Amino acid sequence: EAAVTQSPRNKVTVTGGNVTLSCRQTNSHNYMYWYRQDTGHGLRLIHYSYGAGNLQIGDVPDGYKATRTTQEDFFLLLELASPSQTSLYFCASSDWGGSSYEQYFGPGTRLTVL
Amino acid sequence: QEKVQQSPESLIVPEGAMSSLNCTFSNSASQSIWWYQQHPGKGPEALISIFSNGNKKEGRLTVYLNRASLHVSLHIRDSQPSDSAVYLCAVSHRGSALGRLHFGAGTQLIVIP
Numbered sequence: 001e002a003a004v005t006q007s008p009r010n011k012v013t014v015t016g017g018n019v020t021l022s023c024r025q026t027n028s029h030n031y032m033y034w035y036r037q038d039t040g041h042g043l044r045l046i047h048y049s050y051g052a053g054n055l056q057i058g059d060v061p062d063g064y065k066a067t068r069t070t071q072e073d074f075f076l077l078l079e080l081a082s083p084s085q086t087s088l089y090f091c092a093s094s095d096w097g098g099s100s101y102e103q104y105f106g107p108g109t110r111l112t113v114l
Numbered sequence: 115q116e117k118v119q120q121s122p123e124s125l126i127v128p129e130g131a132m133s134s135l136n137c138t139f140s141n142s143a144s145q146s147i148w149w150y151q152q153h154p155g156k157g158p159e160a161l162i163s164i165f166s167n168g169n170k171k172e173g174r175l176t177v178y179l180n181r182a183s184l185h186v187s188l189h190i191r192d193s194q195p196s197d198s199a200v201y202l203c204a205v206s207h208r209g210s211a212l213g214r215l216h217f218g219a220g221t222q223l224i225v226i227p
Contacts, residue, residue: 031213033214035217040219041219042118042202042217042218042219042220043158043202043204043217044217045214048214059115090157090158092157094213095213101206102148102163103160103213103215105157105158105159106157107155107156108156
């Protein structure tokens with residue numbers, strides 16, 4: 001069964017703080033994604049990747065960096081956290097399924113920036 | 115940029131009723147449309163997808179896609195309290211890079227026992 005794990009599950013930091021969110025998938029998928037979810041906005045794509053060392057910019061990239069170190073691991077970095085980055089963050093992975101890509105999501109990380 | 119809009123924002127139905135959720139998208143080049151279910155404290159989980167114009171049925175779920183009107187609907191027959199969740203509509207584009215999906219804001223479904 002497809003598996004995506006995220007850590008930490010909850011994080012509280014202060015404005016200006018440094019945060020790294022981790023994601024690991026054991027699906028052998030090529031594609032990985034970072035989203036944020038906020039009330040009224042649904043899921044918004046921050047960064048995504050099609051393999052180790054590759055990085056693509058999503059729709060809301062400002063204030064975020066990402067790095068894909070292996071096929072399994074994708075990290076989201078907030079180097080100077082701001083209160084506007086308080087949100088629920090999801091990681092997902094996918095691969096081509098014939099007519100579309102089904103994305104498999106992790107359980108999420110709730111980040112609070114004070 | 116693709117715009118995906120869902121309605122209603124919330125829906126309350128009694129157990130055993132039909133639940134009907136709607137989604138409109140802005141790009142006629144949209145390829146596949148997905149419906150995801152999200153329970154509180156969990157990540158979204160894919161329920162059903164549709165590629166061709168028309169309808170697709172899986173168990174209690176039926177999806178209708180009308181590309182001409184850029185509209186897709188999800189119908190849940192015999193709704194159960196366990197169906198209570200947020201339902202997200204997501205659209206992918208033909209030739210879209212890396213299989214990215216564009217999500218709507220979701221419909222909160224509450225099924226009353």
